[in-house]
Amino acid sequence: MSDLLSEVPAVYLQSHKLDHYIPLLSRELKPEGYDPALIALASLNTFVALTRAAAKSSEIALSWRNYKVGAAVLAYNLGTPAMGTFIGANIKPQPAGGLNLHAEQIALAKARINNLNHIFGISIWGDPADLDANPSHSPTRIPCRRCDKMFSELPEVKPETLIVSSNVDLTVCELYTVEELRRYYQNPEAHGPVSDMPCYSLADDMDDTEYEETVFVPHLLPKIIDLYPSLKLD
Numbered sequence: 415m416s417d418l419l420s421e422v423p424a425v426y427l428q429s430h431k432l433d434h435y436i437p438l439l440s441r442e443l444k445p446e447g448y449d450p451a452l453i454a455l456a457s458l459n460t461f462v463a464l465t466r467a468a469a470k471s472s473e474i475a476l477s478w479r480n481y482k483v484g485a486a487v488l489a490y491n492l493g494t495p496a497m498g499t500f501i502g503a504n505i506k507p508q509p510a511g512g513l514n515l516h517a518e519q520i521a522l523a524k525a526r527i528n529n530l531n532h533i534f535g536i537s538i539w540g541d542p543a544d545l546d547a548n549p550s551h552s553p554t555r556i557p558c559r560r561c562d563k564m565f566s567e568l569p570e571v572k573p574e575t576l577i578v579s580s581n582v583d584l585t586v587c588e589l590y591t592v593e594e595l596r597r598y599y600q601n602p603e604a605h606g607p608v609s610d611m612p613c614y615s616l617a618d619d620m621d622d623t624e625y626e627e628t629v630f631v632p633h634l635l636p637k638i639i640d641l642y643p644s645l646k647l648d
Contacts, residue, residue, distance in 0.1 A: 485517035
């Protein structure tokens with residue numbers, strides 16, 4: 415399998431208003447550098463915006479059967495240093511042959527061309543009713559087997575990379591790592607990713623307090639602490 419990111423045509427890598435590239439303080443100004451665990455903590459509030467961006471990006475999808483998927487990634491490079499969020503949408507204009515680009519594929523390719531080599535989080539939005547991509551009837555639009563294989567082959571995607579997948583009306587989300595998604599696809603008895611969370615607080619009418627009470631504290635924060643042992647409290 416060739417590197418799928420290199421197969422994305424340049425026209426689909428053009429910047430969108432939802433894409434953001436953010437230079438960080440240089441190492442001369444911040445000589446101690448950046449701790450990935452602290453970046454993880456600082457990035458938690460970004461997941462609401464990331465999921466909304468994934469949903470919004472589906473509007474630019476191009477599908478012969480009007481099946482739309484949106485994705486957004488949060489990435490960084492501590493050598494540059496810089497961070498960024500980038501979106502993608504599925505592109506499949508005809509049923510057979512021609513282009514067949516997945517939303518995650520385009521978002522990750524944008525991160526790469528911006529020299530961001532560590533994917534911290536991926537958000538996916540779409541209809542989970544597509545049984546070809548969701549054979550175990552997960553309640554959210556989880557990455558398909560092709561994307562799971564792509565994640566395992568890309569150096570930018572880490573086993574601890576977080577994934578938040580949601581259904582179309584943002585009433586259900588699932589939270590898991592790339593490693594947990596891999597185990598899901600390796601286990602024929604599995605019925606979905608290993609951990610989940612409510613995401614009704616990602617709706618536009620929820621405020622920051624409701625978000626913290628329903629997502630940040632009970633779900634995302636414990637996940638981050640488990641993934642980064644240096645954050646554990648004695």
